[in-house]
Amino acid sequence: MKLFYAPTSPYVRKVMVTAHELGLADGIEKLPSAAHPVKRDERIALANPLAKIPAAITPEGDTLFDSRVICEYLDANVPGRHLFPAEQKARWRALTLQALGDGLLDAALLSRYEMTARPEARQWADWVQGQMTKVDGALARLEEHVETLSGPLTIGLITIGCALGYLDFRFAHRPWREDHPRLAAWYAVFAERPSMQATIPRDAS
């Protein structure tokens, strides 16, 4: 599988962590990309007209996006489903946890775009505040219900792990651990997984 890739994207990281956990990482050919909300990357757009990453091209030539779809595709390609539970109750729990992590990331990304991509005179503090309230709401929910992060590995746990890793990467000035000690304890263990260690985000050199 070919994957439009960037080492800084938390959604790409979801795919790579999933691939590592499934033993598929070596089969992924990384294609360079530079997704940006204003400067369109036409290399990506040829596959995904939204010009967002991750986007993948299967060996059969089909295009897949976004991260949820690519992760489920990878999972389905390994005998015995692993990360997307088939049993109903576990499935909705894992998928809603994934949606919570994706939503935390969407809000964090929108805040970051506001502060880094937009001219200073066009920035709006209320927008950043509104998005960061979503981030804080998600963190508070995870801290309150940290038991939802126990049990077998699912796409839900992977997404939360990548979301917290993104906060450490881009929002280090806004530490989250002190107010969320149980979540911090969970993440301290989760971040040690080889799949997470192999995918630590870094700015492109």
Add this chain to the structure above:
Amino acid sequence: MKLFYAPTSPYVRKVMVTAHELGLADGIEKLPSAAHPVKRDERIALANPLAKIPAAITPEGDTLFDSRVICEYLDANVPGRHLFPAEQKARWRALTLQALGDGLLDAALLSRYEMTARPEARQWADWVQGQMTKVDGALARLEEHVETLSGPLTIGLITIGCALGYLDFRFAHRPWREDHPRLAAWYAVFAERPSMQATIPRDAS
């Protein structure tokens, strides 16, 4: 199932169209909500800390979000899967089409928030342009490959239908049919489905 609802939200419409198609619409209890990117609706946030809609509460008391998860849950509750194909190739095609429609909507919504929620002095034309380029890219891809919209009804078709309906609702000043005649012909038929007719968006009275 209880559903945080607004008649203007295209993501809520996805859930309602899905429910109508599955014969489940009468079993949905609509809860009032007023999601907004800056003014947090604490009624929604009690269920979904991202304070976005749709969010659902199942008869067992579990919270589900976002629209993708709720739609798949509804589909799984009707014997014989309908809208989320089980066969692999059809599944990835339907889910990627859903991601394209959701991505078109995400971009359209971000444009609309820029123009309506944000003070005029803080608006940035490049941002709107960047998002609308995603919308136009998605429309062009659908026009070029309108054959992806043929075949049995899936969540992919429902999402594209709701996305086009949203453009008609909120971007009527920016007509899309003339440049996309094959897509317009497909939508003219699709929009006649009773599920679409029962869920035409309207501003809250």
